[in-house]
Amino acid sequence: MWPFKSVASIKDSGMFQGFTDWHSHILPGVDDGVQSMQESLDILKLYEDFGVRRIWLTPHIMEDIPNQPAELKKKFEELKKAWDGKVELKLAAEHMLDSLFEERLASGDVLPIGDEGRHILVETSYYTPPMGMEDLLDKIKAKGYYPVLAHPERYRYMDEAFYNRLKNKGILFQMNYASLVGGYGESAKKKAEWLLKKDMVNLVGSDVHRMSSINPVVTQSPQKKQYLELIINAAKGRLE
Numbered sequence: 239m240w241p242f243k244s245v246a247s248i249k250d251s252g253m254f255q256g257f258t259d260w261h262s263h264i265l266p267g268v269d270d271g272v273q274s275m276q277e278s279l280d281i282l283k284l285y286e287d288f289g290v291r292r293i294w295l296t297p298h299i300m301e302d303i304p305n306q307p308a309e310l311k312k313k314f315e316e317l318k319k320a321w322d323g324k325v326e327l328k329l330a331a332e333h334m335l336d337s338l339f340e341e342r343l344a345s346g347d348v349l350p351i352g353d354e355g356r357h358i359l360v361e362t363s364y365y366t367p368p369m370g371m372e373d374l375l376d377k378i379k380a381k382g383y384y385p386v387l388a389h390p391e392r393y394r395y396m397d398e399a400f401y402n403r404l405k406n407k408g409i410l411f412q413m414n415y416a417s418l419v420g421g422y423g424e425s426a427k428k429k430a431e432w433l434l435k436k437d438m439v440n441l442v443g444s445d446v447h448r449m450s451s452i453n454p455v456v457t458q459s460p461q462k463k464q465y466l467e468l469i470i471n472a473a474k475g476r477l478e
Contacts, residue, residue, distance in 0.1 A: 255289035260351070260412050261296050261332065261359065261388055261443025265313055268305055269298040271447040275320055281449055285325055292326040294351055294443070296359055296388075299342070300334030307331070307349045328353075332388055333360050335368045335375075343381060350383060359412065361388040366395055375409060386410040389445060391417045391429040398432070405438055412441040 263271025266278045285293060295314065299305045314329040321327060330351035333339045339360070342348050351359045358378055362368055378385045387404065390396060390411045405411075416422065417430035433439050446452060 252289065254285075257288070257290045259285070259290060259293045259444050259446075260441040261414065261445045262293055263295075263297060263445070263447045264293065265295040265297050265310065265317060265329070268310060268313055269303050271297065272449075275317070277449055278317060279320060281446065281452065282321055282323055282325055282327075284449075284452060286323045290325055292328060294328045294330050296330050296332040296351065296443075298334065299331045299339070299349070301336050301338045304338060305331070307347055310349065330359055333358060335360050335362050335371060340374065340377070343377060346381075348383075351386060356382070357384045357386050357410070359386045359388050362393060364392055364394055367393075372403075372407065375404075375407060379408070384408065384410060386412050386441065388412050388443075389414045389417070389422075391426045391433060392422055394425065396429075401433065401436075401438060410440040411438050412443055413439045414445045415442050416444070 263269055264278050264281055266272045266275050272278045272281065282293070295317075297303075297305055297310055299307075310331065311329065314327070318327055328351075329349065331349035333342070333348060339348075348358055351357050360375075360378070362371065368374065375385050387409055390401065390404075391413060401411075411433060413430055413433065414422070417426045418434070420427050444452075
């Protein structure tokens with residue numbers, strides 16, 4: 239969802255100039271995201287028009303979608319060969335904190351995020367935390383990685399105390415910017431605003447799954463535009 243009247247106004251705003259998208263499901267045919275190569279290329283072309291600099295492709299790896307990193311790398315090479323635009327493509331994964339992840343972590347069969355390969359993007363169920371969640375986060379760190387929690391504002395079981403506890407453990411947060419304009423409902427919007435206010439957001443992503451989710455919508459709220467500008471500007475940095 240967008241606080242703009244048209245795709246052209248998004249481009250003209252310059253808000254995405256130099257933007258790094260840290261979370262997307264654009265790699266075709268590997269999860270519940272984009273299914274065709276053509277749609278992937280269409281999205282990338284649109285992002286190029288917006289001024290996006292880099293996109294991290296983060297397909298799911300979970301018990302229900304047990305992607306193998308080696309196969310994802312092959313699909314990634316196919317997309318890179320088909321894409322001839324300026325947007326830089328990078329591959330990582332969104333790892334569900336489940337028993338499959340624990341097995342993959344133990345064997346080192348994961349797809350880290352960031353140029354130095356020191357971070358792992360993770361997620362949980364939206365409704366309940368996995369058993370031993372914080373112990374599993376500690377195991378990630380024991381393996382030499384830094385956990386990055388995907389879209390923390392969307393987890394209904396998390397409250398302010400939970401966020402503070404994770405932050406005190408050194409967990410990084412990746413926000414979906416659509417949360418700030420109501421893309422995932424009022425609860426996620428309020429949590430996103432609180433996390434931003436408390437300076438807890440480290441990375442920003444689209445979590446785009448298909449072209450239709452990029453279609454702009456009309457809104458008259460200047461507050462939404464202000465929040466989105468703040469988060470887009472914050473996302474122009476690098477992972478540290």
